Amino acid sequence: MPTAPRAADLKLTGLVSSLRCCQLFTGLSPEDLAAIAGFTLVLRLAKDDYLFHEGESSRGFYVVQTGAINVHRVSAAGKEQVIHVFRMGESFAEAALASATGYPANARAVEPSTVLLIPKAPILELIGRRPDLALRMLGSMSAHLRVLVGALDDLTLKDVETRMLNWLVKHGRDAKDGVIELPGTKRVLAAELGTSSETLSRTLARLRDDRLITVAAKSIKVHDAARLGSMLRRNLGEVGAPGA
The missing domain is CATH 1.10.10.10 (Winged helix-like DNA-binding domain superfamily/Winged helix DNA-binding domain)
Known part of the structure; x- marks a missing residue:
């Protein structure tokens, strides 16, 4: 009689599926995805919960599994400016892995959300062994930069x-x-x-x-x-x- 899958196996399968949907990990082998899923943490946020604040030490980067995350900065006058709203399958905060100053912005759930945290130490160790993954992450950060530049261009419009x-x-x-x-x-x-x-x-x-x-x-x-x-x-x- 077939053995029923264990809860841990089902969780790992679900994490692998979510990671595969992220452009950053597209094309990785099942073994690589399983390795990353093995140290991935699942964070659940209620609406308006903060994932991190500007300047906090980086714990790693994130992939949205469900919901939406508003990444923004707050001016000295207290005005909030949204950089981007990240949704299912999108990754963010990769640049903070290499930053000594921590996260460059704030991140808050705009609706109930589930986010995958890819912890800093194990992913950096994996990147050290896999230069191709480092190139993928550079590509993802370049895409985020284009989004930011586009947002800045839009804000220069006069009214x-x-x-x-x-x-x-x-x-x-x-x-x-x-x-x-x-x-x-x-x-x-x-x-x-x-x-x-x-x-x-x-x-x-x-x-x-x-x-x-x-x-x-x-x-x-x-x-x-x-x-x-x-x-x-x-x-x-x-x-x-x-x-x-």
Whole structure:
């Protein structure tokens, strides 16, 4: 009679499956994935629980198994600026492995989440034996840097309406039937755009009243992408540009 799988074996199988879904580990052998899963820790967070704070010593890096993690910094004036919201299968905080100053930002769950902690000492030991894994991690950190540079570019736009139009145009390109799923709550979106929830709500209301969008609890439906694009180009002073 077949032996029922032990709880520890089922847990290891689940961890291997989650790691395989992360781009950082795509293509690794089952043996490598099992080795990493063997020292991976599972952390469960309630909404608004902090995973780490800026300056804390690095315990390792993370992979989101379920939920969403808001990585952000807080200015001297107390204003929160979202760097990125990481979701299932995405890794983050790899750069902190090589940093003597600890984590460069804060990380907080924006909804109930499960996060995998890849501890610092064993993963660095594995990287020392596997240069190919080090190259994968460099690629992942480069992708994160591109996200950060893109976020900084967006924040240089002159007003909230222009930033909102830019966000709608960018995310609307790949939206099915014009429906853009929101990255968490509208409060998270407001922080991502560098504004307050109240200002975001007023901006969305104006676009809604112009029948350009419909706003739902967790999504925005774009009705006239061409007109949104035209408004964005006008706000950027590109009215004379081709296609304007």
